[in-house]
Amino acid sequence: MTRTLSSIDLAPILPLPLLAALAAVALLAVVPALIRRARGAWWRAAAFLLILGALANPRLVQQTRETRPDIALLAVDRSASTTVAGREAAITAARAALEARAGRLPDLELRTVTVEEGGNQGTRLFTAIERAMSDIPRARLAGIVALTDGQAHDVPRSFPNDAPLHLLMPGRAGEVDRRLRVIEAPGFGIVGRSVDLRLMVEDLGAANATAPVRLSIRRDGAAPRSESVVPGREHRITVPIERGGTSVIEITAEERPGEVSTVNNTAVVTVHGVRDRLRVLLVSGEPHAGERTWRRLLKADPNVDLVHFTILRPPEKDDLTPLNELALIAFPVRELFQQKLRDFDLIVFDRFSNRGILPPQYLRNIADYVRGGGALLLSVGPEFTGSSSLAITPLGQVLPARPVGGGQAMAETAFRAQVTETGLRHPVTEGLTGANATAVAQATWGRWYRHLRADARSGATVMNAPNGAPLLVLDRVGEGRVALLLSDQIWLWSRGHDGGGPQAELLRRIAHWLMREPELEEEDLTASIQGGRLTVTRRSLSDAAPPEFSVTAPDGTVTRQTPERASGGRAVVEVPATRAGVWSATDGTRTAFAAAEAGNPPEIADLRADPARIQPIVTSSGGAVRWLGDGSAVPDLRRVSAGRDASGPGWIGLVRREDHTVTGISALPLLPPWLALLLVLGVAVVAWRQEGR
Structure with missing residues (x-):
């Protein structure tokens, strides 16, 4: 918009100080005359004013403005x-x-x-x-x-x-909001112990809120339990850690009448269960070249408490030497296999033959220990084929394979261990590079020279010899697990013989699978949330098409999702998880839970x-x-x-x-020099004539 404004401006010909001095002189000349009322005094004053006005140079200024x-x-x-x-x-x-x-x-x-x-x-x-x-x-x-x-x-x-x-x-104005605030929540807990969660219920905007509030506590989708808390006071919740892996704990405070929203009435805590010190019992039979392989492996893990016994003096070598003259420690059979058996997380028998060392009752104790949730690992050699084999003892009832009869159980020939089709899907052997020859690469595992022929009765055979004989069999027995390695030459890999092999990694995976590490479960369903997306992974040894997954959002909305196959027997579904809270997924058999935290926690801390x-x-x-x-x-x-x-x-x-922008300006002098000269001369003449009378 364009506007024109006019104003009067002064552009003095002389500097202002000099102009002020001339004005003072004019006053001295005019004031006395005015006081005396002399003739022509006013004309004199007018003449001086015209002179000062001409020197001040007044102008009519016109501005053209563009208003913004x-x-x-x-x-x-x-x-x-x-x-x-x-x-x-x-x-x-x-x-x-x-x-x-x-x-x-x-x-x-x-x-x-x-x-x-x-x-x-x-x-x-x-x-x-x-x-x-x-x-x-x-x-x-x-x-x-x-x-x-x-x-x-x-x-x-x-x-x-x-x-x-x-x-x-x-x-x-005056809105009220109830919120559940987690003060402290440990991210890890020891299996078999409990962790404490510290939290507080606050009624924001409410005066004198003292009525008890009911909390609902649910872990991994189980039936909830209730506790009562007082608003504004810290409260502790004890949660037992019963298994390894992730546990999702959802805590909800009951709704307050009239509150703005219940979005911040729920808190989700994720606790990862870890084992403390793993107690492992290693019993070695007759000494052999690979005996120290197991000891080095287990001692290398700082979380393992290892108890190791080697049978150096079996009963048939008894020469009636008094025990107090022997430098050997008597094998504490009763203490280990009856009194403290269940204190161990894993029992390892390395080339152990039962030559009257363990009575049948103790072997039955070990079998019951496995069925009740224990872990047993056997690495066997020639001793597994004779009359002292553990396969023909009460312990044989929980072993997944038996040696073949007819004196043909022992095979002594060079071979390379291979991973079976089942083993390619099993987390214990999946991804072990160099196992099998492919179209682009040769098998690189070092050769072994002895294995046992056996009939696998149960479990999953994940490694075998080239002739199809089982080499590594993994099995679940009751609540426990058993691993049977039908060769005593895995130690060759640790020496780098013929290129070696992943001996430490394989044995570590076997031991951790036996002790139920969640990452090594071969039949499992897991869920995780990262970057606002829920990933559900089903792992199975079965080659059948995976079933549809049912995904339940925190608000109870259920959707059916078709998984996509992935390597290692996996089937994966990925969906957006934009709502905070506990998400669950099921394949019809197993259920997995994942916690989605609020993407912007300060945003929901106070909803008033x-x-x-x-x-x-x-x-x-x-x-x-x-x-x-x-x-x-x-x-x-x-x-x-x-x-x-x-x-x-x-x-x-x-x-x-x-605000504006000046687009044009013009100035017109109000007292140009020629006009000022005429006016000053005219007034001066009149003043002179008046004063001369």
Whole structure:
């Protein structure tokens, strides 16, 4: 818009100090004459005024201005806390109303900035406002209107207050919100022990909240248990860690009547169960070249307490030497296999033959130990084929294979161990490179020279000899597990013979599978959430098509998902997990749980609409706080002059800045030299004639 303004300006011919001195001289010359009322005194004064006026050079100045519209900024909060209690609809309606009203105001441009949800640092309202203000000249900023619930987490200590900041709040004053806050939650726990969770229930905005609150505690989808807590006081919850792996614990506080939302009434804690010190009993039979392989492997793990016995003096070698003259320690059969048997997490028999050392009752104890949840590993050689073989003792009932009869059990020929089709899917042997020859690579595992021919009766054969004889058999017996290695020459790999092999890795996997490490479960369903996506993985030794998965969201919504096959007997489903809480997935047999934490924890820490954080800045800027959820209409927009009140009943004001750009200027002298000369001479002559009479 173009406007023309006129004004009178002075462009002195002489410097102002000199002009002021001439004015003083003129006063000295005129004032005494005026006091005496001399003739022509007024004409003298007029002459001096004309002279001073001519020297001041007055001009009529005309400016052509291009006025620029003022700019108002509308900040719209779209963070997670504005999606509860109908706030999103209220903000949308208020935005539309303000944009329509601003469009009807002349010389006003409304710019809108949206504060989106993102990150984990809460609502960055003022960051968005300051970013938008960087493109607005401060001389044109008429004001800022923020549509927000007041839960801003970047409120600055100081904010420019040359333009009013108005706060329009969806909601009502005096809202109440109940939240469950986890103070401390350990990420790990020892299996067989308990962990303590520290938490607190808080009723924000409520006065004298002392009524007990019921907590519902659910672990891995099991039936919930209840506890009662007092709001505002720290409470401890004891959770036993019964197994290794991840346990998902969901804690929910009952809803408070009238509270804004129950989104923050639930907390999810993930505790990973780990074993403390693993106690392993290693019993070696007759000494052989690979005996120390097991000892080195188990001693290398700092979490293993190893008890190792080697049978150096079997009963048939008894020569009646008194025990007090022997340098050997008597084998504590009764203490190990009756009194303290269940104290061990794993029992390893390395080329052990029962030559009257273990009575049948103790062998039955070991078999019962396995059925009750124990772990047993046997590495056998020629001793497994004779009359002292463990296969023909009560322990044989839990072994997955028996040696063939007819004196053909022992095979002594060079061969390379191979991973079976089942072994390629089993986590114990999956991914062990160099096992089998492929189209692009040869088998690189070193050769062994002895193995036992056996009939596998149960379990999974994951390694075999080239003739199809089982070499490594893994089996589940009752609640326990058994591993049978039908060769005593795995120690050749540790020496690097013929290229060696993954001896340490294979034995580590076998031992950890026996002790139920979750990562090595061959029949399992797991779920995890990363980057806002739920990944469900089913692992199975079966080659059949995997079933559909049922995925249950925290709000109870159930969806059916078809998994995609992956390597190693896996089937995988990946779906978005945008809602915080416990997600569950089932394949019809097993169920897995995963916890999705709130993507922006500060955002849901307090769900009340509350202007307290921003109120000091609003007050200092001259703005106002208006509620939209108590039946009040969206306030009207008015233009106000700088320095006037920027708000009133039913309206909020935007300052009129009147910023402009000068596009043209012209100056017309009011007393040009020729006119000034004529006037001065004329007045001087009149003054002279008056004074000369």
